[in-house]
Amino acid sequence: MIVEMTRFVFLLSIFFGIHTQQIVAQDSVNVQVKVYDIELNTLPEVRMEVENSIEFTTNSSGLAFIKLASDMLPPKHIESLSNAFEVEAWNYSKGILEVTLRQRVTKYIMVRLIDQKENVLVGITTRIPKYDIAEVSNSNGELLIGIPVMASLLVSDFNIQGYDVLKLTGRGNEIEVTLDKVLDKPQMQEADENISNIPQDVDMEDVSINKLDSVNSLTVLYSIIKSVDYKQLNPDEKFALDKKFNDLVQSRAGNIEGNILVDPYIVTDNSVLQADILSLFERVEQETNLLDLNKEKFETYTKLIAEKIENGGQELTLDQRKQLINLILKLRRILEENEEKFYRNNQLYKSRVDELLNNLANIYELEDMLIESEEEKQQLLHQFLIVMLWAALISSIAVLLLYLISVLRKQKKQLAKANKKVRDINENLEDLVEEKTVSLKMLNKELDTFLYRSSHNLKRPLTSIRGIANIASMTLNTEANDLFDKILSTTTDMEKMIEKLTMINHIHQPVDYQQLDLFVIINRVLDKFENEIKEFDIDCSIKIQEGLVFKSYPYVVELLFLNLIENAIFFSRYTTEERPKLKIKITSFSHNQIKITIEDNGSGIQEDVLDKVWDMFFIGNELSKGNGLGLFIAGKALETLEGKVEIETKYGYFCRFVIELPEIKPGATKLSLENEVVESR
CATH class of the missing domain: 1.20.120 (Four Helix Bundle (Hemerythrin (Met), subunit A))
Structure with a gap:
């Protein structure tokens, strides 16, 4: 009843969280971590990491205690290092950090695109059809992709237009993909399809292999290539032609890539809130930079066009002038429409940002x-x-x-x-x-x-x-x-x-005389010390002679085993060998008698206290944490069972109890204890 009342109070304290303390020592705080699954069941033995620096593993109850710097609270980044779980959400309040995990179905890999000279490749669209992935590399040549947990990436999985995938290097969550640019002349095909669109003011007779510097269009270059016999060109002409083609291809690719807004981060239900806001910030900065770049290009182009009008405007016909004026007016209307769209979009963005600020303020309140x-x-x-x-x-x-x-x-x-x-x-x-x-x-x-x-x-x-x-x-x-x-x-x-x-009172009044199942009795006793056996990895060996039949008082026999085995388990942990050992052996001898041997490889018993180990309340070893009643009760049980015992021991190495029990008749409780101590050398 005492224990039950105390346990009741203790459980109440656990339930309401009173047992948790927040201890501040200088600049660190003790934090209790509770880890749950989606159904709020505790998760034992899960490795976690806080702020990319503090690693810990939950105990069998799903709890852990860690120290965090005060500036780390509340935590901004928590990650599961387990392959089976990923972080769903977390909450910190008053020294308690509660983390909810869910089953991991996707793992994320940071892919970095480089060429053979280890230069990063920016703005490259990377497709992995196998997992329905299409991402664009950011300014560092990196892109984050998610694939199934049990999957792995191969060279054949990548499909990058205009590039051959040479190799994959790295392991774990970071890999490098080495690419080689392929000149399959897609622009040549485009030029072939649009050959009819060659500008009418281009005099093809003035353009030849010897005047490639004046060519600034793949369409014009393609018309030159089709008009000459490539085999008849000399090496210098072939080199000049190839160089011009590569320059035009790279110039066009650069123009295309330069106008792409790189957005390597995707906002999803599972992404981290801080990273989501940073991605919006980065995108706004990119748009600002793109506006500045387009402004510079627009000013440069308009100046060049103005100079052309001043220098050659008088040679234009009336229809050509009207056509140019209509184009410029149409351009002005488009700019006015863009101005309205930009204003509306900007107002929408500002209203959304204000909503985010209000939401955060409401959360804090x-x-x-x-x-x-x-x-x-x-x-x-x-x-x-x-x-x-x-x-x-x-x-x-x-x-x-x-x-x-x-x-x-x-x-x-x-x-x-x-x-x-x-x-x-x-x-x-x-x-x-x-x-x-x-x-x-x-x-x-x-x-x-x-x-x-x-x-x-x-x-x-x-x-x-x-x-x-x-x-x-x-x-x-x-x-x-x-x-x-x-x-x-x-x-x-x-x-x-x-x-x-x-136990002492029960020994003096034995009942239920019957045939014993010694194997069941011993295993029932060992079950009571299951935690100690697992904690100290004790090697338990039980050998009972087959067909052994023995009658006695079961409770008294169990008390004998209980106290001797408890003594052996406790002192075996102080063994000098690699692993604690407990050996139990039972055989029959003479007529209706059994011999019981209980041996451990622990600290043994000192010779000068051997004759006192059976005394009440005697504690013969400074390592003992008991009350001095264990061997006393075992001795009293032997008296009731009319048994004999010998102690064989070597201090610091082992202790062996050899017991002889006769099959006494019901009601016979002659009390005699014969002790013989043999010290092994």
């Missing part, structure tokens, strides 16, 4: 309201938990007092029964009287020791609880969690000790 509400709620819960703490402490003290009274009454009744049996013995049976007198003296001595030490050990936890309660009355804020932990720890220790003391 709502967050402040939630924080105020949470503070009020925490204060009320804190007061409620203080009341519950006092109630739990008072209840615990009352239960402990009732238990002490019950134990004293029970021991008093047992003592009265023992005295009555002594008085009822026939006075003529002197030997029996002497035996019972010795047994009674031993029982009285053990009872006195038990009552004294039990009173002392039960009083010590009560004193601790009382001290903790006094401290709680003075520290009612963030230290409540530590107080609850101490209360729980103290109560748990008390429960273990009381359980040990209860």
Whole structure:
């Protein structure tokens, strides 16, 4: 009941988050991280990273504790390092960072386009038909693509018009793609289709292989190529022709690429908010730069056209002048329409930006309201938990007092029964009287020791609880969690000790004599120490002779195994070998007798304390964390079962308990303990 009350208070504190503390040490803050899936189930053993610098892994409860610099709060970037999950959302408030993850279906790879001289390629449209991807490289030659988690990229996956993909280098989330430009003369085909569109004012007779400097159009160049026999040209003419073609192709490609707005970032439902706004900022800057570039080009072109009109305008016919005037007027109308569109678009952009600012302001206002509400709620819960703490402490003290009274009454009744049996013995049976007198003296001595030490050990936890309660009355804020932990720890220790003391009463009154399944009993005992076995990676070996039949008192036999195995598991962790080991072996010998061997490779027992290990409350090793009742209870169980035991040990290396148990008859509880200690050299 004590433990249940304490657990109730402890669980309440966990539920309302009181156990979490925010400790500020200089410029760092302790933060508790809780990681959930979409259905709000905790996710254990997940690797995460905060602000590209702080890595951590959640424990079995989906929790982690990290230290962050105060300027990192609230976090602006959180990433899952697990291949199975990606970040859905996160929220930080009062020292608690809650992160929601979802199943990862897409992984993102940063692709960097370079040529054979390792120059970055800007504005290149890259297609991966296999995944329906089409992206344009940014000013750094980079583009971000998303592919299925289990997929990988090959050279054959890329389709980049005008380029051959030579190789892929790099691994993980960053790769480089080396390209080689292919001159498949697409512009030549375009010129062939539009050959009829050659300007009428171009005198083809004045244009020849020797006057290529005056050619500034692929269409004109194509007409020259079709009019000559390429095989008849000399090497210099072929070189000049090829050079002119490459210059015109590169000039046209440059003009096209120069007018592309590079937008390598795509705003989606899954993209990061800060990066979304930065992408808008970058696009506005690109549009501004493009406006400045077009302005410079427009001014240059209009000046050149004005000079041409001044120099050759008088040679134009009246129809040609009217045609030019109509074109210029049409150009003016288009500019006026563009001015209106630009104004409307600019007003729309400004209104959208104002909406974003209002949304952010509303979010901050709502967050402040939630924080105020949470503070009020925490204060009320804190007061409620203080009341519950006092109630739990008072209840615990009352239960402990009732238990002490019950134990004293029970021991008093047992003592009265023992005295009555002594008085009822026939006075003529002197030997029996002497035996019972010795047994009674031993029982009285053990009872006195038990009552004294039990009173002392039960009083010590009560004193601790009382001290903790006094401290709680003075520290009612963030230290409540530590107080609850101490209360729980103290109560748990008390429960273990009381359980040990209860075992002693059961040993003296065995019941349910029956045939035993030793394998089931041993495994039931090992299950109680499952956590310790896993934590310290203890190698457990059980060997039981096949067909073994043995009858006895199951609970007393289980107590014998429980205390000896508990002792072996605890001290095996201090082994000098690579791995702790526990060996249990059971065989039959003689008639209806079994031999039990329990061995560990731990610290062993010192020779000078071997004759005291069976004493009540004796602790023979400074590493021990028990209460000195384990081997005492095991010894009492052996007395009830009329067994014998030998201890074989070498300090610092191993300890082996060799036990012989006879098959006693129901009702026979002769108490005898024969100890023989053998030290192995």
